[in-house]
Amino acid sequence: MEKLLQALRSTQIWRSVFRHGYPDTPRNRTLAVLSNTFLHLHPVKVRRSGIRLSYTWCMGGLTFFLFLIETITGLLLMFYYRPTAEYAYQDIFGLREHVPLGIMRELHRWSAHMMVITVWLHMYRVFLTGSYKPPREFNWNVGVILLVLTLLLSFTGYLLPWDQLAVWAITVGSNMARATPFLGHEGPGASLLAFGGLNFVHAGDDARFGLLAGRFVGEGALLRFYVLHCVGLPLAAATLMAIHFWRVRKDGGISGPL
Amino acid sequence: MGETLKNAIDWLFEPTRYFLGSAALLGAILYFRKFFSKTIWMWLFFVLGTIFFVWAFEDPDFNKIITKPDNVPILILLAGVVYFSWLALRQAVINDERIKRGEPPVEGEEGKKKVFTWPDLVYTEFICIILFTALLVIWSIEIPAPIEEPAATARTPNPSKAPWYFLGLQELLVYFDPWIAGVLLPGFIIVGLCAIPYLDTNPKGNGYYTFEGRPFAVAFFWIGFILFWVSFVILGTFLRGPNWSFFGPFEYWDVHKLEPLVNVDLATYFWVDLLSQPRPDNPLIREAPGIALLAGYFFVLPPLLAKTILKQQMKDMGFLRYNVYMHLFLWFGLIPIKMLARWVFDLKYIVGIPEWFFNV
Numbered sequence: 156m157e158k159l160l161q162a163l164r165s166t167q168i169w170r171s172v173f174r175h176g177y178p179d180t181p182r183n184r185t186l187a188v189l190s191n192t193f194l195h196l197h198p199v200k201v202r203r204s205g206i207r208l209s210y211t212w213c214m215g216g217l218t219f220f221l222f223l224i225e226t227i228t229g230l231l232l233m234f235y236y237r238p239t240a241e242y243a244y245q246d247i248f249g250l251r252e253h254v255p256l257g258i259m260r261e262l263h264r265w266s267a268h269m270m271v272i273t274v275w276l277h278m279y280r281v282f283l284t285g286s287y288k289p290p291r292e293f294n295w296n297v298g299v300i301l302l303v304l305t306l307l308l309s310f311t312g313y314l315l316p317w318d319q320l321a322v323w324a325i326t327v328g329s330n331m332a333r334a335t336p337f338l339g340h341e342g343p344g345a346s347l348l349a350f351g352g353l354n355f356v357h358a359g360d361d362a363r364f365g366l367l368a369g370r371f372v373g374e375g376a377l378l379r380f381y382v383l384h385c386v387g388l389p390l391a392a393a394t395l396m397a398i399h400f401w402r403v404r405k406d407g408g409i410s411g412p413l
Numbered sequence: 414m415g416e417t418l419k420n421a422i423d424w425l426f427e428p429t430r431y432f433l434g435s436a437a438l439l440g441a442i443l444y445f446r447k448f449f450s451k452t453i454w455m456w457l458f459f460v461l462g463t464i465f466f467v468w469a470f471e472d473p474d475f476n477k478i479i480t481k482p483d484n485v486p487i488l489i490l491l492a493g494v495v496y497f498s499w500l501a502l503r504q505a506v507i508n509d510e511r512i513k514r515g516e517p518p519v520e521g522e523e524g525k526k527k528v529f530t531w532p533d534l535v536y537t538e539f540i541c542i543i544l545f546t547a548l549l550v551i552w553s554i555e556i557p558a559p560i561e562e563p564a565a566t567a568r569t570p571n572p573s574k575a576p577w578y579f580l581g582l583q584e585l586l587v588y589f590d591p592w593i594a595g596v597l598l599p600g601f602i603i604v605g606l607c608a609i610p611y612l613d614t615n616p617k618g619n620g621y622y623t624f625e626g627r628p629f630a631v632a633f634f635w636i637g638f639i640l641f642w643v644s645f646v647i648l649g650t651f652l653r654g655p656n657w658s659f660f661g662p663f664e665y666w667d668v669h670k671l672e673p674l675v676n677v678d679l680a681t682y683f684w685v686d687l688l689s690q691p692r693p694d695n696p697l698i699r700e701a702p703g704i705a706l707l708a709g710y711f712f713v714l715p716p717l718l719a720k721t722i723l724k725q726q727m728k729d730m731g732f733l734r735y736n737v738y739m740h741l742f743l744w745f746g747l748i749p750i751k752m753l754a755r756w757v758f759d760l761k762y763i764v765g766i767p768e769w770f771f772n773v
């Protein structure tokens with residue numbers, strides 16, 4: 156057995172993948188982190204306090220992990236889902252009946268809820284440890300945008316099942332846009348943007364119309380939300396996460412007393 | 414006995430009592446933090462919470478609202494926020510005592526030691542991932558994702574609720590018009606969060622838990638996050654039913670329960686009740702008292718405070734920081750002010766110009 160492993164480890168294939176021995180010496184442990192694309196998000200050595208669970212609560216890491224779960228399960232769901240008023244509901248309904256091992260929708264939905272919770276708690280812990288203070292001001296701001304993106308991802312996804320819950324929750328949420336000052340047709344100031352008897356801002360061109368691609372939550376909104384949910388927002392979030400993680404390192408790793 | 418207790422709980426959770434009670438509890442916990450950071454409190458919370466659940470589960474109305482699949486995360490949120498707030502407070506209390514004795518905070522002592530990412534960090538991450546995956550898989554097998562009737566734009570469900578993470582804002586719709594509750598306040602929350610690192614110039618508490626090093630910042634975030642965000646989400650999820658009326662945890666969601674709306678504008682109080690005149694027709698004259706109040710609040714108060722009790726702050730922060738900070742803070746303050754005015758005076762609008770959709 157020992158021999159076999161030894162032989163395996165000395166093949167060209169093995170050595171082309173792993174450039175170090177088993178990580179039980181300082182040298183190999185360093186190499187394990189440095190030569191791995193994913194692990195090298197981390198520094199080689201970290202402050203003892205920074206990795207204590209009671210310090211970080213692991214919430215940032217869990218948020219990222221949940222984002223990965225969402226990506227994988229979301230991809231699988233896309234195979235079965237057509238974003239049209241005709242098919243959307245049927246496709247979601249059919250998931251449970253027709254797809255083997257059908258817990259993808261459950262995993263996707265519950266993880267999405269959890270992601271909102273973990274990102275809130277992450278922000279809470281970053282605040283309570285004062286980790287937004289210099290030099291981490293910028294990364295806190297990247298975080299705030301990530302928070303908004305997380306909520307938008309969840310919000311756009313909420314519409315896709317195209318059932319009563321979905322459509323009315325999005326209706327309630329997007330009704331707010333109607334009241335945007337100057338940009339919504341029921342917002343303060345909008346009536347000032349008029350020329351003669353002609354209103355520039357009305358139900359057919361205001362902020363809500365732009366969000367929903369229509370005067371109410373209809374097929375246009377479904378397609379718009381689908382594209383944002385599956386492509387636009389995840390790309391934006393992934394990019395910002397890359398910046399966020401890079402900055403955690405560049406700002407001196409997980410915070411600790413100066 | 415059971416019924417009396419249920420009625421008492423329903424009574425206790427009425428929004429005014431719920432909000433003021435939570436505020437008092439938060440204040441007490443922060444003030445007596447040493448006492449409340451004892452481990453026994455977490456045991457009590459979780460044990461009593463479980464007992465309460467088992468007992469209340471029998472009740473059909475409670476059961477109905479608690480077992481909605483989409484409400485499970487709210488319970489996790491509740492437990493999580495309580496637990497982690499306690500955990501943070503506990504570490505803050507320990508650190509504050511160390512600092513008083515002239516020692517560095519726990520994080521400072523530990524931070525001097527560096528450990529290898531592999532295995533120390535990778536191992537923690539790995540365990541977290543495994544446990545969380547297990548939790549999610551079990552949850553997904555046990556509780557199917559809900560799907561309701563197909564979308565029908567003609568049939569409005571009652572209540573119509575926004576997704577749960579926005580219910581705090583929907584709750585504010587009770588007190589404010591959509592342009593404030595749904596546009597301005599969320600905008601200020603985002604801008605305000607972004608501004609925090611630039612407004613907070615206190616160098617203490619960077620990288621360790623503490624309360625005494627930055628009491629105002631910590632208390633402010635506790636109040637903002639726990640009282641005005643999380644507790645409103647919980648209120649909106651469990652205690653708001655048809656027509657957004659209040660329902661106690663053990664109350665049947667009766668569509669016909671209507672709370673009478675008797676709210677009165679400030680303009681009416683001023684012209685009709687105080688001066689015994691009809692309300693003037695010109696909206697600007699009619700709303701002059703409210704406009705004067707708001708102008709005073711937003712534009713006279715900050716310089717006034719800067720000259721008096723906040724002199725030191727003004728000097729430390731500088732003109733720009735001070736003013737940005739004050740305005741964000743005053744907007745935040747408008748929320749409890751309006752809530753109290755509603756409860757005490759049945760106040761509808763401070764300034765109400767529906768002609769222009771300008772109601773505050």
Ligand code: HEM
Nearest residue numbers: 211215216218219278286294295298299301302408409410
């Ligand atoms: C999708 C959302 C997010 C992900 C995946 C994420 C991930 C992470 C991770 C993995 C860390 C390393 C330390 C830790 O786990 O606590 C971190 C640190 C940090 N995060 Fe986030 N985060 C997110 C959102 C946010 C938000 C909303 C904020 C604040 C508004 C924020 C501010 C920060 C800051 C300032 C640090 C450095 C903390 C320190 O050095 O102690 N992040 N983030």
